[in-house]
Amino acid sequence: MxxxxxxxxxxEDDKFSLPTLxxxxxxxxxxxxxxxxxLERMHAHxxxxxxSVFAALIFCYSAFLLYSIYQQAxxxxxxxxHAYFMxxxxxxxxxxxxxxxxxxCSMAIFGLVSTAKDxxxxxxxxxxxxxxxxxxxxxxxxxxxxxRWDVIWLPLGPLSGAGVCLYVDHLLSESSEEVRKxxxxxxxxxxx
Numbered sequence: 001m002x003x004x005x006x007x008x009x010x011x012e013d014d015k016f017s018l019p020t021l022x023x024x025x026x027x028x029x030x031x032x033x034x035x036x037x038x039l040e041r042m043h044a045h046x047x048x049x050x051x052s053v054f055a056a057l058i059f060c061y062s063a064f065l066l067y068s069i070y071q072q073a074x075x076x077x078x079x080x081x082h083a084y085f086m087x088x089x090x091x092x093x094x095x096x097x098x099x100x101x102x103x104x105c106s107m108a109i110f111g112l113v114s115t116a117k118d119x120x121x122x123x124x125x126x127x128x129x130x131x132x133x134x135x136x137x138x139x140x141x142x143x144x145x146x147x148r149w150d151v152i153w154l155p156l157g158p159l160s161g162a163g164v165c166l167y168v169d170h171l172l173s174e175s176s177e178e179v180r181k182x183x184x185x186x187x188x189x190x191x192x
Contacts, residue, residue, distance in 0.1 A: 029186070035182075036186065039179050040183075047175075052113075054112060054165060054168050058105050058112075059105070061157060062106065065101050065105070068098050069102075072091060072094050072098065077091070081150070081151045084151060085140050085144075088140055097137070100133055101133055103129060104126045104129040104130045104158035104161070104162060105126070107123070107125050107126035107162075108123055111126060112165045112169060120169060123162055123169060126162040127159060129162075130161070130162045131159060133158050133159070134155040134158075134159050137154040141154070141155065
């Protein structure tokens, strides 16, 4: 009975254990190259995937801003988030601010998906424009009789988009650096 219980416990333990590999044998040069290449391919694929996701999100926000511009141009002050500012701001200023937001989002998208060496500069430009827009909208939001939290996305939208793009780009460049380090850690294996 004890023997059977030991076998049962051992089979249960094996079910939850990871398979082991003989780590005492070093990888030869070909295996190392294959591993690093697979990591580089996986990083390139995941980098493209994440950049596409965040670029698509910011593009959707830009499309919404274009709709907002269209509505403000054809039917001024019908959108509630623009109507709050009817007393203080001219219609053309609202349209110009929304166009600047579209420009900021476009620069962030371009900086994120670009493969140029200075791509991050475009994201910084976008954050600068987003900062100007944040100051503009917050100034007029503070002039309202009551602070409207439902339009907080107006000052923070483009600035947040640029910030997220900077963060994603930073994370992807860090992981790219780690893959480059893996290539530099390769060693020459001499079979004896």
